[in-house]
């Protein structure tokens with residue numbers, strides 16, 4: 006479990022792909038655009054080499070992501086195939102700072118960890134970690150330089166979904182020159198930005214808009230308007246006839262408010278509260294999440310607190326107040 010430069014690790018990943026024939030690809034629970042996009046992009050590349058790759062995730066994902074070519078072939082299962090690990094040359098964990106995030110017992114096994122999150126625990130046989138990468142799908146594009154597979158429109162689309170969603174459609178601080186260079190390559194290979202934006206941003210299920218309304222009604226402001234909180238209780242899910250995936254992105258609404266530095270969403274779950282946080286530049290919410298055993302990156306992180314929503318908020322607010330102390334919105 007050594008730490009390698011991203012360049013050396015990318016070459017190692019490519020070598021493992023070239024030398025193997027049968028692969029599994031997974032990602033984190035409640036997969037988002039980068040999870041599914043990067044997994045499908047990698048699957049497409051491996052298949053173009055005439056090899057076998059299966060994408061398997063623990064939870065279903067939003068309808069918009071099902072529009073990525075190949076998404077309907079993703080296995081959604083409670084367990085890994087019974088022939089894991091023996092029958093596989095590698096299992097790729099896409100975008101998982103800890104192996105537990107997969108929701109599967111992936112270790113012991115030939116795990117290749119591909120991620121861009123600060124705090125990744127380097128649990129793989131190969132750890133391809135690139136903190137400067139705008140998305141994990143973009144890391145797949147970089148890794149492919151060693152394989153030389155021609156990126157087709159389907160692969161490019163999966164990569165573009167990963168890049169566009171993880172950068173908030175080219176708005177967040179990871180919207181670097183590298184992000185645009187990656188986008189350029191993907192678009193040249195056939196990704197259609199307008200179509201992807203329509204699927205992701207303007208094809209939301211009605212239930213998700215109803216759920217958003219219920220969550221927005223719980224908006225509370227703290228620390229002179231520098232912290233916003235939102236809540237999601239189980240009754241909201243039933244009232245809006247919504248699924249967990251419909252809550253994806255609700256936390257961002259708190260951050261849209263002028264003067265807010267951190268938005269935190271408190272979600273009622275079994276045994277306590279699951280918290281997602283979003284921060285404006287200058288604030289590090291990953292540190293807060295890590296103190297509860299959670300993870301993420303500076304601008305977006307999550308954790309679990311074994312208390313009901315109210316108790317979790319009382320615990321967390323002082324810590325966020327500390328984190329935003331002295332920071333001025335830029």
Ligand SMILES: [Mn+2]
Nearest residue numbers: 039140141171
């Ligand atoms: Mn990501």
